[in-house]
Amino acid sequence: MKIEKMLLFLLLVFLPAVPIETEVVRNWSDCPGFFVNQKPPEISNILVGGNILNQTRYKFICQTFGNMTRFLTLYDTKNKIPVFSAYRFTGAQPGRPTGDIWKIEPQLQKSDTPKNQATNSDYSNDQGYQRGHLYPNSHAPDWDAKLSTFTLTNAVPQVGTFNGGKWAQVEKRTKCYMENNCINASGKIEAFVVTGAEPGNERLNNKINITSKMWSAFCCHNSREGVWYSKAYWGDNVPNSNWRESSYKEMKTKFGIKIFPVNFCFSSSSCLDWREIGGRTHVLVSAEFTHESSRWIHKFKGFCHVGLCWFWKVTAQKLDPLEGESSVRGADYISSLKRQTHELLLGHSRLKT
Numbered sequence: 543m544k545i546e547k548m549l550l551f552l553l554l555v556f557l558p559a560v561p562i563e564t565e566v567v568r569n570w571s572d573c574p575g576f577f578v579n580q581k582p583p584e585i586s587n588i589l590v591g592g593n594i595l596n597q598t599r600y601k602f603i604c605q606t607f608g609n610m611t612r613f614l615t616l617y618d619t620k621n622k623i624p625v626f627s628a629y630r631f632t633g634a635q636p637g638r639p640t641g642d643i644w645k646i647e648p649q650l651q652k653s654d655t656p657k658n659q660a661t662n663s664d665y666s667n668d669q670g671y672q673r674g675h676l677y678p679n680s681h682a683p684d685w686d687a688k689l690s691t692f693t694l695t696n697a698v699p700q701v702g703t704f705n706g707g708k709w710a711q712v713e714k715r716t717k718c719y720m721e722n723n724c725i726n727a728s729g730k731i732e733a734f735v736v737t738g739a740e741p742g743n744e745r746l747n748n749k750i751n752i753t754s755k756m757w758s759a760f761c762c763h764n765s766r767e768g769v770w771y772s773k774a775y776w777g778d779n780v781p782n783s784n785w786r787e788s789s790y791k792e793m794k795t796k797f798g799i800k801i802f803p804v805n806f807c808f809s810s811s812s813c814l815d816w817r818e819i820g821g822r823t824h825v826l827v828s829a830e831f832t833h834e835s836s837r838w839i840h841k842f843k844g845f846c847h848v849g850l851c852w853f854w855k856v857t858a859q860k861l862d863p864l865e866g867e868s869s870v871r872g873a874d875y876i877s878s879l880k881r882q883t884h885e886l887l888l889g890h891s892r893l894k895t
């Protein structure tokens with residue numbers, strides 16, 4: 543038994559990671575299709591106006607697999623963890639590839655001993671840190687896309703119980719939400735997701751900066767409703783951590799990151815905000831719509847039962863209008879929000895039954 547464990551340990555630690563067919567690109571625009579309105583996030587001191595401030599340290603990696611561009615990573619060669627991975631969610635396939643599938647990025651290297659990135663052996667530890675995906679396997683649309691997520695440039699040292707626990711819940715929750723609400727002009731599921739890691743104060747094996755927080759935000763257009771939706775989440779990378787639901791606007795104040803362009807990506811209620819109240823078909827949802835361009839927050843509460851929904855609370859809070867933007871919204875706007883809430887609630891009750 544002991545010997546078997548030892549062999550497994552040796553196998554895990556010394557198996558070389560195979561390279562992936564990715565490409566380090568100078569400019570994110572050489573790897574298009576992963577940002578809302580073709581606008582990359584703004585990250586204080588790192589990525590400003592679409593330009594990397596320190597090009598020696600930070601690299602854009604166009605993550606390619608099977609001759610297809612899969613997602614885009616901004617990688618920190620000093621900390622040896624990604625800053626973020628950006629991808630387009632288009633629906634997901636179940637399953638998880640197994641075996642020795644973790645890859646490294648050959649173009650970050652000048653020599654055979656990887657100095658600019660993490661390798662599998664750097665992740666060997668008995669402190670419970672795993673290779674936590676930013677672009678998760680569970681959000682990938684097909685098998686090759688799944689394989690493409692297993693690159694160490696898409697991973698951070700993540701506390702195992704957080705990775706398989708609360709953060710896995712965030713991945714499920716956003717998947718559910720996007721599958722039900724992100725419908726593009728072709729009637730297909732489509733959402734833009736950016737998932738990132740905040741560096742911390744410790745290093746794993748004296749090499750990889752251990753992430754203190756993980757965050758994720760998605761944004762999409764629902765063509766049936768003619769509205770944009772967005773939600774952000776974050777959690778501390780510690781045992782017994784929990785996730786918090788946030789808005790991408792709050793991400794700016796909390797992390798100094800402007801993830802999506804203004805005038806896109808309004809917040810709305812999230813997919814699994816329902817609670818059972820009595821019988822199986824009763825659903826209680828609090829729905830919130832934030833209309834970013836005119837800064838209104840609407841809150842609706844209600845429940846649905848066999849195809850009918852009732853609201854007993856509607857609040858509208860008006861915040862400062864954006865410059866040059868009219869904040870006046872008529873009854874049409876309110877009734878359209880009510881209709882969206884109604885359909886959202888119905889969606890939930892259908893999910894439940």
Ligand SMILES: *[C@@H]1O[C@H](CO)[C@@H](O)[C@H](O)[C@H]1NC(C)=O
Pocket residue numbers: 568569570571592593594
């Ligand atoms: C990146 O590409 C964009 C659009 O092609 C361009 O405006 C920008 O100057 C480029 N940035 C750098 C650092 O080359």
Ligand SMILES: *[C@@H]1O[C@H](CO)[C@@H](O)[C@H](O)[C@H]1NC(C)=O
Pocket residue numbers: 596597598599620
């Ligand atoms: C840019 O990053 C490199 C590598 O991490 C570092 O040696 C250098 O001092 C940085 N330059 C600036 C201006 O911060």
Ligand SMILES: *[C@@H]1O[C@H](CO)[C@@H](O)[C@H](O)[C@H]1NC(C)=O
Pocket residue numbers: 608609
């Ligand atoms: C990938 O593309 C290159 C050049 O376009 C081509 O030579 C190669 O055969 C392709 N490989 C696969 C697996 O399709």
Ligand SMILES: *[C@@H]1O[C@H](CO)[C@@H](O)[C@H](O)[C@H]1NC(C)=O
Pocket residue numbers: 632726727728729730731732
């Ligand atoms: C809609 O999303 C699909 C992916 O699910 C994509 O292939 C298609 O180009 C998108 N259509 C439009 C009009 O954006």
Ligand SMILES: *[C@@H]1O[C@H](CO)[C@@H](O)[C@H](O)[C@H]1NC(C)=O
Pocket residue numbers: 621741742743744745751752
């Ligand atoms: C991790 O990275 C952050 C941001 O670059 C830095 O402030 C911190 O000192 C790093 N921690 C360690 C232990 O290297």
